[in-house]
Amino acid sequence: MTTPTVDTLRASGATIHYEVRGSGPILLLIAGGTGGAASFADVVEDLATDHTVVTYDPRGIGRSPLDHADAEQHVAEHAEDAFRLLELLAPGEEARVFGSSSGAIAALHLATAHPERIARVVAHEPPVVEVLPDAADHRALVARVRETFRTEGLQPAMAVFAAGVSGDRADEQRPQPELPPRAAERVARSMADLPYFVGQIVPRFMSYVPDLPRLERLSERLVVAAGEDSHGELPYRAASVLAERTGAPLQLFPGGHIGLTTHPEEFGARLRGVLTTPAR
Incomplete structure (x- = not known):
């Protein structure tokens, strides 16, 4: 296993832990949820054989502490952290970017804010619910999650969130995929960040309104994945509508919303294929 170069980047209101592996074109991986850089542990080695792969813990997650723990979060600020990493590690170079879930929302904002720096962006199931015709229902969901978290605590809020995200499949009795041992250990370690995720990331990121005209202009460099x-x-529906409204292709990836964790080998192979396919 390759030993990464590990360092920190001082950002506005936070210190960002990042890791660099491999050589070749720059590839920035932006995690969603609470996993941080560790989310990519099972795919990063293969990707680093022909890319300079940058992973990091988003601000407030894992080893990237906030200066003030209760600081309000904003998608633009998270995207700016990603941009500053590109400026530090590959100044002036066009980058390939992959983001999943909330990380995909940060990747979309990065692409619209700094299109000159993006060679390809792959957004895996960004929960951009504001593009949906029933967006008002999902705003109400976010409000219920916040209120439940405030009045009843973390686990009830997570139950409300999970039921809302399941959408049309909420009543299905679906077996939960068994996680590989290393992935299960990473999930257990990330539990400490769940209050921050539910209290800060969910409400801010799920209320984000993507700039559809700019994304449409970037559609030849944008891949929406589901x-x-x-x-x-819900994340699949949002991804599908986003692809339709921007003209970007919708690519199916192995597994579900956490396919990166449950199907890492197949997921990594699909990502490599999407990254290396010539732009339309």
Whole structure:
């Protein structure tokens, strides 16, 4: 296993932990949820054989502490952290960027804010619910999650969130995929960040309104991805509508919303293929 170069970047209101592996064109991986750089542990080695792969813990997650723990979060600020990493590690170079879930929302904003720096952006199931015709229902969901978290605590809020994200499939009795041992250990370690995720990331990121005209102009460099097992779920619906409204292709990836964790080998192979396919 390759030993990464590990360092920190001082950003506005936070210190960002990042890791660099490999050589070749720059590839920035932006994690969603609470996993941080560790989310990519099972795919990063293969990607680093022909890319300079940058992973990091988003601000407030893992080893990237906030200066003030209760600081309000904003998608633009998270995207600016990603941009500053590109400026530090590959100044002036066009980058390939992959983001999943909330990380995909940060990747979309990065692409619209700094299109000159993006060679390809792959957004895996960004929960951009504001593009949906029933967006008002999802605003109400976010409000319920916040209120439940405030009045009842973390686990009830997570239950409300999970039921809302499941969408049309909420009543299905679906077996949960068994995680590989290393992935299960990473998930357990990330539990400490769940209060921050539910209290700060969910409400801010799920209320984000993507700049559809700018994304449409970037459609030849944009790939919207969705899980093969996610049909009917909220992030899949949002990804599908985003692809339709921007003219970007919708690519199916192995597994569901956390296919990166449950199907890492197949997921990594699909990502490599999408990254190396010539732009339309």
